[in-house]
Amino acid sequence: MAAGYTPDLVERWFAVARTEEVVPRHVVQAQLLDQEIALWRDDAGAVNAWENRCPHRGVRLSIGLNTGTELRCQYHGWRYATGSGQCTYIPAHPTQKPAATMRVARFGITEAHGFVWVSLGTPAGPPQGPATGCEHATTLRSIYTEASAATIAACLLRGYRFALDPLGADESSPDAVVVAEDAYTLRAKSSHAGEREAAVTFFLQPMGASQTVIHGLLTTHGVAADRLAVLRHHHRQMTALRDAAESR
Amino acid sequence: MPRSLDDRETDMIKLYDFELSATCYTVRLMLSLLRIAFERIELDVYPGREHESPWFLAISPSGELPVMNDGGGVLTGVPAILEHLTGAYDPSGRWNPRDEPGVRHGIAQWLAVAGQLNATAGAARLHDTMFQAADIEACRAGAHRSFRALDEHLWFAEQSGHDWLCAAGHPTIADIACFPPVMLSEEGGISRLPYPAIRRWTDRVKRIPHFTPMSGIFNAAPLAAAPTSGRRTSA
Numbered sequence: 001m002a003a004g005y006t007p008d009l010v011e012r013w014f015a016v017a018r019t020e021e022v023v024p025r026h027v028v029q030a031q032l033l034d035q036e037i038a039l040w041r042d043d044a045g046a047v048n049a050w051e052n053r054c055p056h057r058g059v060r061l062s063i064g065l066n067t068g069t070e071l072r073c074q075y076h077g078w079r080y081a082t083g084s085g086q087c088t089y090i091p092a093h094p095t096q097k098p099a100a101t102m103r104v105a106r107f108g109i110t111e112a113h114g115f116v117w118v119s120l121g122t123p124a125g126p127p128q129g130p131a132t133g134c135e136h137a138t139t140l141r142s143i144y145t146e147a148s149a150a151t152i153a154a155c156l157l158r159g160y161r162f163a164l165d166p167l168g169a170d171e172s173s174p175d176a177v178v179v180a181e182d183a184y185t186l187r188a189k190s191s192h193a194g195e196r197e198a199a200v201t202f203f204l205q206p207m208g209a210s211q212t213v214i215h216g217l218l219t220t221h222g223v224a225a226d227r228l229a230v231l232r233h234h235h236r237q238m239t240a241l242r243d244a245a246e247s248r
Numbered sequence: 249m250p251r252s253l254d255d256r257e258t259d260m261i262k263l264y265d266f267e268l269s270a271t272c273y274t275v276r277l278m279l280s281l282l283r284i285a286f287e288r289i290e291l292d293v294y295p296g297r298e299h300e301s302p303w304f305l306a307i308s309p310s311g312e313l314p315v316m317n318d319g320g321g322v323l324t325g326v327p328a329i330l331e332h333l334t335g336a337y338d339p340s341g342r343w344n345p346r347d348e349p350g351v352r353h354g355i356a357q358w359l360a361v362a363g364q365l366n367a368t369a370g371a372a373r374l375h376d377t378m379f380q381a382a383d384i385e386a387c388r389a390g391a392h393r394s395f396r397a398l399d400e401h402l403w404f405a406e407q408s409g410h411d412w413l414c415a416a417g418h419p420t421i422a423d424i425a426c427f428p429p430v431m432l433s434e435e436g437g438i439s440r441l442p443y444p445a446i447r448r449w450t451d452r453v454k455r456i457p458h459f460t461p462m463s464g465i466f467n468a469a470p471l472a473a474a475p476t477s478g479r480r481t482s483a
Contacts, residue, residue: 026469072469
């Protein structure tokens with residue numbers, strides 16, 4: 001777990017999923033810095049980021065059952081409580097209280113800016129947000145990419161395109177400047193006349209050395225008339241980014 | 249064991265079946281969802297290769313499974329069998345709506361996709377678990393290409409308020425045909441970690457009333473009786 005990764009990567013937040021995708025009675029299977037994570041929301045709305053490995057026989061908890069208050073391992077039915085990760089029930093020994101040592105390893109988790117953020121360490125402050133003056137924020141579809149974060153950042157720094165071209169004539173020419181806040185946070189700011197201060201902030205989630213999830217947060221001053229058209233436009237840009245990074 | 253087409257006098261649907269086959273499971277799943285009783289004639293496909301025996305080739309010349317005999321009519325393969333079952337046994341007309349051209353065309357398209365999924369992810373699984381010959385790298389690469397497209401489709405469907413492959417407001421045979429090869433993909437070395445929309449959709453399929461699993465497929469946790477957060481169950 002996080003072996004070989006420097007403290008600056010361990011002690012920080014990474015976006016790992018859009019908030020609206022961590023749905024009730026579901027377990028999201030995620031991966032950060034080679035660590036597999038079982039991500040789930042209880043019925044009260046609290047999120048958990050657990051090592052994706054049942055302490056009993058190592059079976060993935062992501063195939064288990066989210067009952068709303070606990071995760072139930074698919075293999076032998078061992079149950080682990082939300083929050084503490086403590087084993088609360090072992091079907092084979094129904095009258096015994098499970099040992100306090102039977103607990104799932106947990107990671108730091110928080111929600112902000114439309115995303116669920118996980119840390120393998122204990123960061124001091126909250127995740128850094130988009131830092132634009134815009135009132136409206138929309139999370140874009142996250143793009144799973146077979147490339148390193150560094151490769152993706154290099155491709156992104158070549159430019160990004162905001163303007164939706166209704167005729168689809170020139171979707172490839174960039175019209176936005178991209179700056180990197182750090183190796184995993186980049187911002188494309190629109191210079192298009194009608195899109196005052198619109199920006200997409202890209203949060204890169206390093207799954208491993210050569211696998212990255214590209215998360216995007218679009219911030220605008222007004223709400224777009226055709227929300228789906230906007231989502232599809234940025235989706236086209238981001239999949240082109242993925243294709244460019246994967247072909248490097 | 250050898251059987252002939254007129255072995256039994258019963259009116260019950262006969263399904264020539266192999267328990268571990270994803271395509272046979274597709275049919276068993278549809279039969280369960282429609283609550284239809286049927287007689288299962290189990291072949292020892294692996295390791296016995298019974299599907300290559302003369303008695304079965306007389307019924308299905310390609311040796312292909314699943315095969316269904318309903319009242320003397322023999323149907324082979326998932327698309328034909330699902331068409332027949334929904335035509336004859338679905339009074340709701342929802343599983344395979346014939347009156348909505350958009351949905352009908354969508355279903356035809358997704359049945360073709362299901363065939364591709366079985367030919368890639370399904371073939372990878374048969375290679376890894378039953379030593380069936382395959383170009384395993386090509387199968388896995390093909391499966392990932394299909395999964396990427398499927399995940400994108402499902403994500404945008406969710407954004408439009410749809411939970412299923414076709415924009416029909418309820419599941420159709422498109423979902424039933426595509427579900428098994430997707431759900432069993434990890435047995436062929438294809439992880440669904442990069443496809444979160446697919447993973448949410450498979451949970452929804454598992455919650456369809458009268459869903460039935462098979463070896464390697466587990467039930468999903470039921471939804472809460474009344475939503476506590478007011479949040480929609482799909483994104």
